[in-house]
Amino acid sequence: MFDWLDQLLAIAMDAVNQGNAAAMVTLFFIVALTEIGIPFPFILDSVLFFTSYSAGPISMQVMIVFLMVFLGRQCGAAILYWLTRLLGSALINWIGKRFPKVPSNLERLEKNISSHAIMAVTIPRLTGLLTLVSIAAGAIRLRYYYFLLGVALSSFIFDGALIVLGYITRQGFDYLGFTPTAWQVIVALVVIIALVWVITHVLIRRMSR
Secondary structure (H helix, E strand, O other): OHHHHHHHHHHHHHHHHOOOHHHHHHHHHHHHHHHHOOOOOOHHHHHHHHHHHHHOOOOHHHHHHHHHHHHHHHHHHHHHHHHHHHHOHHHHHHHHHHOOOHHHHHHHHHHHHHHHOHHHHHHHHHOOOHHHHHHHHHHOOOOHHHHHHHHHHHHHHHHHHHHHHHHHHHHHHHHHOOOOOHHHHHHHHHHHHHHHHHHHHHHHHHHHO
16 A cells, blocks of 8 residues: 555656646646635645655745645635625625534634734634635725735745755655655654644634733
């Protein structure tokens, strides 16, 4: 099983590292759909992490991947923002019927966003509330300029952190003289993301107090 996973990851990363057009377009749509609320667990994280791990943080491959991810985030978030802004309460009521907790979460996000603008868009997105933030920003008709900057800032922070972590992990393995298989690197990635998630939530809770 692990040998099969190693081969699959090798093929995927070769396509990404070589700037394969189909791979880049696929990555763009995966990111855009993730922003809209269709999850693709660990795909985006793995691509950013592995690209930096294999090519280094300052490379053409990383720049292309980061650009496609950045554009995908902006596109997906913009679609949801403008849909909510145009449809207003009709869309929120439709979502609320299927996800009862969404309206109450939206009310809390709307209060924060209306008072803190850019950072209020950025910080909740770093905790994974991509879809809710876009809906809340559209519902209160937040200036698109502020929303765009919040999405951009969260992308630079989160995606940039994954790129840095990929490089640091590679340097750590090289220093230890250890050459891991792809699945071992994935395990390390999952552990790192879990730690980052916990630390981020703790920091945000302290800031909110």
